[in-house]
Amino acid sequence: MRHSGSVLPVILVCGLVIAAGLPVASSETSGSAATTRSVARGRDGSLALIRIAKTPALRVQVLTRLQIDVRQELTTCLLAYADRNDIDLLRRNGVRFTVLDRDAARREFLVVGIAAPGALASLRAAGHAAAVEPSTAVFWTEEGSALEAVPAGLPRKAFPSRSVLPYVRMRPEPAPAPSVSVAQDPLVETIVSLVSSSNLAADVQMLQDFQTRYASTTNCEAAGEALFAAFSALGLDNVRFEQFTFSGSYTSRNVVAEKRGETYPGDVFIVCSHYDSTSPSRLTLAPGADDNASGTAAVLEAARVLAPYPLDYTVRFIAFSAEEWGLWGSRAYASLARLGGQPILGVINLDMIGYADAMPEDLQIIVNGNSTWLADLFLAAGAHYGVVGATKTVDQSFVYSDHSPFWDNGYPALLAIEDNPLTNPYYHRTTDTLDTLNIDFLTSATRASVGLLAELAQPIKAGYPRTPVGLYADLFVYRSLFNSLHTVRLHWTAQADATSYNIYRTNTPHLGYVKINPTPVTGTAFSDTNAGSDPTFSYAVTAVGPAGLESNRSRDAEWMTARLFRPATGPTSIGASSSVPSFGFPVLRGIR
C-alpha cells in the first residue's frame, strides 16, 4: 500500500514542472591640441607627407592621441604631416600608412582631381604627383608655386592651414534618410516665386562684363565692389569686405552680407559662391559665366528675395574670391569662423549651376557624411520649389569648391553643381559666357536653393505666434534590475502669444520631425519617455496661438547618445520586440 502511495507525489511533481512553464578607451586629447601643431614643427627636414588608409581598424582617437597633423580627409584616406617620431608612433600603434614625400616641410601641396583622362600624366609632367585615390592626387613641385604649376582645367585645393583631425569621423556611411518633405509653406512659396530669370541673367552679364575676375586682377577687385554695392542696395546687414592673403603675396576680398535673424541671430545659415574666374587667358579674359557668375547671381537673387522678410535665423550671403587659386577665400573664412566659434548651422555652396548639357538637367548635390541631411532637404526643396531634379552624392573626396573648407572645419555644407564630372565644354575657357547658359535651369536651381534656404531660416509669418526659444533638455535615467528608461525632460521659455505648445522629435537630425505630444502642452516643460531605442534624437518645439496657428519650429535640442548605449544582453523588450538600450557611461547633460 505504501509503495503504491508514491504515485501521487510523482504526478504532483510533474504537474508543478509543467505549470512553471518555466572601445578602446583612450585618453583622448582635445582637438585643439592636434591643431596647435604646425608644419613648422618638423622643419628640421624630417617632415614627411603620408597617406593614412582609412581601414576599419583605424581609430581617430589613436591619431588624436598621437597628435597626428592631418591636413586632408578624403573618402578612403587621410593626408597628414608626420615627422620621424610620428612615424615611429604610427608604426607602433599599427596604423597603416605610406610616405608620399619625405621633404614636406618646404613644399606646397595641392589636392588635385584626376578623374579626367590623362590628368595624372599631365600632372606628372608639371611636377610630382602621387595618386592617393582613383580620382585624387597630391601634387607638388621641387621649386616654385605648385598652384602656378598645376595644369589649367584640373580642379585643385590647397591644404587647410590647420589640422582637420578634430572633424574627421571614421563612421560608416550614414543610414538612408527617412522620407523627407518640405513644409510647403505658402510664404516660402511666395518668396521662391520672386526669383527672377531676368535678374539672374542680368547679374551673370554684369559679372561677365568685368572681362576677367581672376583673383589677382583689379577687375576681380572691381567685381567685388559691384557685389558689395549690390548687397548694400538691398539693405542687408553688416555688408563688408573680408580681406585675405593668398599664395604668398596676393590679397583679395570676400564680400559678405547678412540678413540678421530675429529669433536666433547668432545662428547662421550661409549661401555662398565664388565670384572669381579663370581661363587660359585669365589675366585679360575669363568671363566665367557658368564658373561662377551663375552661382554668384543666385546668391544675389537669394539676397534680393529674402531681404524684405523677417527670418528666425541669420542668413549670410557670401561671395568668395580666389577659389580658382585653391579655395583661398573660403579657406580663410571658414578657418576664422571656427576659431571664433561661430555657430554655422549649414552652408549651401552654389558653383556652376547654369549650364545644361541636356534637358531636363539634374543638379548634383555633393556632401560629406556630416552633411547628408542638408542634401536630403535640398532634394525635397528642389522637387517642390525649384521643380528641378537633384541627385545626392556623399563624396568626402570632392573637395574642389568652397564647401570643402567648411567640411575641414566641421561645418555641414553642400555643393550644388550642374554635373559631376563636368560636361560644360566652356569650363575654364574664354568662351564661358552667358549665351552658353540655360537660364531656365539656372532659375530652377536658384529657386531650389532659395526654397531650402527659406525652409532653414524660417520666415516669420505675421499673425502667428513667435518661435519658441530657450529649448534645452535634460536626460534622466531610471533603472530597475533589468531595464533602464531614459527620460528626456525638455524646457523652454514661455511665449507671450502662445496658448500651448507642440513637441516634435526625430531620430534623424534635422529631418523627419514627428509630433509626439498627444494633447497640447500648456506648460513650458515636457517629458519624453519614448525615445528609448533611438541612438540619436532631436527635439523641437512650436508655439500654438489662440487661433490655432502654429509657429515655426524652435532650434532643435539634440542628443547624440549612440556612444552611451550598451545593448542589453537579455531578452529585454520595449513593447513587442526592440531591444532596450542601457547606459554604460555617465549621462551627458545640458543642451545648446
Place this chain on the structure above:
Amino acid sequence: MKAGRLAAGLALFVVGLAAAAPAQELSVSFGAGGFFPSEGAYREIYGSSLSFAGDLWLKLKGPIGFAAGFGRTADKGVAEPMDGGTETYAVEFRRTSIPLVVFYQFEAGPVAIRLGAGAGIHSYRETWQTVDLDFRGHKTSPRIVLAVSAAVLKRVSLFCSGSFESIRTGESSFPDASINLGGFQMLGGLSFRVF
C-alpha cells in the same frame, strides 16, 4: 527552452527515484514569509519581498527523501533615478520557482528536521507599470534548505523553513553587472501528512 528541458529532466529524475524507492511518508507544506535578497540593487528597488510556497516532502525508507514545490515571490518598487531624476516610475517584480531537493531527515519525537540541497528552477519577470518596459528570464540555481516541523495533531504539524539560493542571471541594466536574484527566504506555515 533550456530551463524547461532541465526542469523536465529533474522531474523525471525525481519520478524515477520515487518510483524505484518505497515511500514511507508524504507530506505537504504551505508557508508564507519573507525573502531577503542578497543583491543590493534588488534591496534598493524592492526591499524585502513577500513569499509564498508549497512543497511536497516525500520521505523514503530511511532518512533520505525528496522534495519538490512551487514558490512565488512578488514585490513592487520604484525605479532608481540616476543623476537627479525626480519622476517616479513604479516597477513590479515576480519570480516563480520550482525547488527540487534531496533532504536528510532527523527526527526527535514530534519534531522533524530536514536538511536539503538541490536546485531551483526560476522564471522571473520585471514590469514597469506606466511605461512599456518588460523583462522576462529563466534561470536554474543551487539551493539549500533547512525545514523544521513539529506535530501538533495526528496529521498536522507546524512548519518553518529557511532556504538560500544564489541566482546569478548574467543580466543587468547596470553596466558590467549581473543581477543575483538569490537570497535568504524564511517561511512559516503548516504541514499536512498525507500518509
